[in-house]
Amino acid sequence: MIAKVRLDMNFTNPGTIVFISAFYNRTGLAASARAWAKTLHQAGLKVRILSINDVSPGVDDIDLALLKSLEKTPLEPPITAVFFHNPSPDWLKLQLPEPHIRIMLTGFVGENIPPDWMDICNQMDHFCVMSNEERLNWLKSGANPDKISVGGGPHLWASIPIEPIHRKSSAQKDVFRFFSLGTYSPNRRWDALIEAYLKEFQNNDSVELYLRVNYPAWHPIPGKPKQDLLNLIATLRKQTGSLAKITIDESLGSRMELMATYDNADVYVSADV
Template sequence: MVKQEANIRFTPCVNEREPMSMDPAEVSLLKSLSHRPLQENHLVFYHFIPSYLKKDPNQFSIGLTMFECNRIPADWTHACNQMDEIWVPSMFNYHTFIHSGVQPQKLKVMPLGVDTNTYRPGASPLNINGKRSFSFLILSSSGWDARKGYDVLLQAFAEEFGEEEDVCLIIKIRASSQEEIRQQQERVTQFVSRIAGRKRDSIIFLSSTDDWSEEKIAQLYNSVNCYVLPTRGEGWNMTVMEAMATGLPVITTNWSAHLDFINHTNGYLIDVKGYQKLNAWNTELLWAEPNKDHLRSLMRHVYMNQNEAENKGQLARETLLNSYKWSISAGRMMDRFREILS
């Protein structure tokens, strides 16, 4: 946690039906912050989707938000323009929000950060049954999300690597129930069987109903050789940041917010072969379609050139240490708060 000596009151925007499991110390801290008295001259700060932003008529009001498509939903534009400032983490969203009608003078780019002490090389690796000498990883804190490109990755891996090769793909996602875990596993098995004609033991599926601690996630990163995320769009991309901080080489799509901190020098970028609609009822919202064949070649390249990939992983960590530690991000935000209040 980064302490900047700010006096904060915490108020949830909505009451979650299924609250995220949190460390008891964090729960206690948030409860204590919910009763803090506020100074007469204070800022109102939202970190949520624009649908819930509400300008305080008496106080300077800021909204921190993001989106993963080429523009934002139409009803978000008015909500953003009612605020005094809108903070977005990336240049990608700076441009997509302006393209959607958000007033440029209201926008500030405020990059998020990563805990480079937790996510670092050297944490004890996990014991993963069936793991081979070289392993790729994809990770998501949510369930089977089309945005993350699981389908593209499974097809690329199953087509590129034979079962006899000493390489595996580890998929770590979350589920809300044991039945959902069973359904996720069945989906993976059926999808791969259609491609490869058989079940693939080299594809290792990890799903759980509990939230892993950051320390355990850091151990997972330290258990693999390369992180892969053929995402269709990101508003920021914390897992790529965490993997880079751990010193892993990263393969991800050459589009959206993470291009602020990953490039061809410190990572591997998948070509985009086109753009597709987010859904059938909103034809203006588009995200990228990563090129499956290029992903195949990048995964093979990393597997065959492990020293080069390790060097890129070291450069990736240096990028985050130099510019994206939480202390740097929090300090940038505090500087802006002080400017406003002065």
């Protein structure tokens, strides 16, 4: 299922949204950032993107020309700066026209939130997490309760009406496919996704979890992230007693090949930050 945005909206001078993220790499976060920017633009909002220096070769997004054009959108106050990446002191130093607000979008999952991240987020005008469980963890770690929320935060862009477009899957009729993709790293909830799938479908041989995954090049031990993923699956299978099918696809592929994988799935599930 994909989504479109209705264009019949009458916002009252929302100004320019400056969306800061890693737009030009091959991670799930970058794909999400590109989707955010294109959706906001399609909704009729003024969007300017600012891509951090995290570029991967071979990004062939079908709307790459549009994304490049959004780097030059004029800045019209009020400015809403949305930081969709790991918290960094650089986000607090970014010079913006007045008036402006700074919103941090973070999907950090876990109870041990880095103190420096907490300090940065508390200095934002607002910051957003992806679930109430995460919100409670942030509050326990010292988050300002007046600045944290679940979802998009205090701006009209967070309430854009989204209409689902139901598409007939081209997957095998006898297999219901769940699809997820991204870089295997500790700050993503691969464990929660895989465990939930194995528990729910342990006695069902007509479903598949299809993981299209790559591994962080920065890891100091070559091959360890891949082995960690395989060990995780083996451990969770043992714990759940589940034989539900899991397929791991490590190919990068082209944009068209990736779109074909999407089309062959019935449901896309994100484990992103």
